[in-house]
Amino acid sequence: AQSVTQLDSHVSVSEGTPVLLRCNYSSSYSPSLFWYVQHPNKGLQLLLKYTSAATLVKGINGFEAEFKKSETSFHLTKPSAHMSDAAEYFCVVSQNTGGFKTIFGAGTRLFVKA
């Protein structure tokens, strides 16, 4: 069975400060993990993915995430927040057993203050 928990429903940061969005997962199989971003009135966009290669994954717009198997975590970080980063972020786990059966987290809304 799979599950994913995003530990914060809302995160607020000031522009120029670091961003940390936390995600814990559980999976019976070797998982693939993703972070997607959803801006208002726009489709979901992939930020980055982990598929059993390097544990530190770099994505678009300066985001990165580290897969930590011992902690079953896949936290998303960015060194310096920009106003345009304000959006909803989803952590996603997928089983490597075929198809793209995915479980989305409930989402974390990121607010960026000027």
Add this chain to the structure above:
Amino acid sequence: DTGVSQNPRHKITKRGQNVTFRCDPISEHNRLYWYRQTLGQGPEFLTYFQNEAQLEKSRLLSDRFSAERPKGSFSTLEIQRTEQGDSAMYLCASTQSPMNTEAFFGQGTRLTVV
């Protein structure tokens, strides 16, 4: 190709009416997925197709819901006898084999049942 296209973008219907949504995936993608997203939640998997074959359906997909992909290209999702609880954003995504590659999402169809 401009990505995954969904029509209509918005649909308001009266309870008890039938509605049908359309999804046009990226042309070379052979896998197509439907998700439902309610306010404050992450997308929930409904069903997916590989070419014209519907390979998996979630328990969320009651018998009032039916999805088709007759020629392995576009897909339709029909909801019969709509209920207020069906109000949600319906998202379509497509991927290209192999599994667990990036899913490209459409902007969704927002259904409001009044």
